[in-house]
Amino acid sequence: MGTLRWFAGGQERRERAIFLINQMFSEFDSKNANPLYQVLDSYRTELKFDGTSTPYILNRMNIDISKVLLNNNIRLSSTESSQLKELGALSHIRII
Numbered sequence: 211m212g213t214l215r216w217f218a219g220g221q222e223r224r225e226r227a228i229f230l231i232n233q234m235f236s237e238f239d240s241k242n243a244n245p246l247y248q249v250l251d252s253y254r255t256e257l258k259f260d261g262t263s264t265p266y267i268l269n270r271m272n273i274d275i276s277k278v279l280l281n282n283n284i285r286l287s288s289t290e291s292s293q294l295k296e297l298g299a300l301s302h303i304r305i306i
């Protein structure tokens with residue numbers, strides 16, 4: 211899947227988020243990050259089937275991911291960290 215443009219709409223952001231989450235699942239060290247896996251799985255389901263605004267879902271997801279990482283003291287590899295950073299960047303909307 212290609213790079214997302216800064217002016218991408220909600221559907222493009224939604225599809226990219228699902229793609230990134232699926233990619234992360236294939237590379238996860240699940241024994242260390244089980245709570246993170248559960249959060250990502252719930253948001254993947256919400257992104258697939260819910261009609262709620264994509265930016266709203268992505269903002270909530272970023273907050274919940276941060277909480278899980280802090281509360282469970284989860285350490286990510288550099289690859290996982292960069293994937294989460296890219297996932298978080300999907301919620302950045304530029305207003306001109």
